[in-house]
Amino acid sequence: MKYYLSYAHEALREQAFEFAKTFQLEISDKNLPRLHLQEEGLVLLDAKAKPIKLDWNDAAFKQRAKGQTGTDPLIRASLAGTKIHILDMTAGWGKDSLLMAKAGATVTLLEKNPYMAALLSDAHAHLDDKLLQSRMTVIWQDAKTYLQSLKPEDFPEVIYIDPMHPVREKSAQVKKHLQVLQELTAPNDDVKEMIEIAKKVAKKRVVLKWPAKASEVIPPQGRLMGKTIRFDIY
Ligand SMILES: C[S@@+](CC[C@H](N)C(=O)[O-])C[C@H]1O[C@@H](n2cnc3c(N)ncnc32)[C@H](O)[C@@H]1O
Incomplete structure (x- = not known):
């Protein structure tokens, strides 16, 4: 392509x-x-x-980060409130990564689509908050390939996965961004494989963001519920 x-x-x-x-x-x-x-x-x-445009200085991003606290299921599930290294296998618009970095974690964002990776790099380069910028690294690569070539000394504490799923949240904001992603990328039919690879690399846990009502991919060891989504923990 x-x-x-x-x-x-x-x-x-x-x-x-x-x-x-x-x-x-x-x-x-x-x-x-x-x-x-x-x-x-x-x-x-x-x-x-x-x-x-992907603008991480945008008011909507700041607003979302403001409302987010240590009790937010994303932050609790990903342990982002502590100074750990999280690897996001599916960076997308980088919204979840940004929130996890804002909570205190160091985040590596992996994105396989070159358009999304270029937009992420541009948003990262233009980020006003330099502390936040220093906590994030954007890499254009397939996450499965990346993880399989990672050396043990570089293994992250947590691996976060938010794959493309055919059924997702329907808020207007999400819809606009989701439509674009659906134009650019196919639904992930490899989620089980992604979890299996991630489990071998994550030192503490793997977190899968999944539609609240969808059946589980692999039985998780833990689960945190959001409104329309949930976090399955392995
Ligand atoms: C649902 S979006 C993630 C949204 C993201 N959590 C956010 O907050 O904006 C999924 C993204 O993962 C990417 N992706 C899917 N499989 C991937 C893989 N194996 N490696 C890297 N990126 C992948 C897709 O291109 C898409 O941009």
């Missing part, structure tokens, strides 16, 4: 070619969806050419 990048004007040409090299994108303004580099950073032009 080919992935594309265009740029707004000639002054951005060099930077665009750098991005294209890093994420193996073809420079073209003919195809959709594609990435588009403009003065303010990268945007994704979706199938209808609607621009979508």
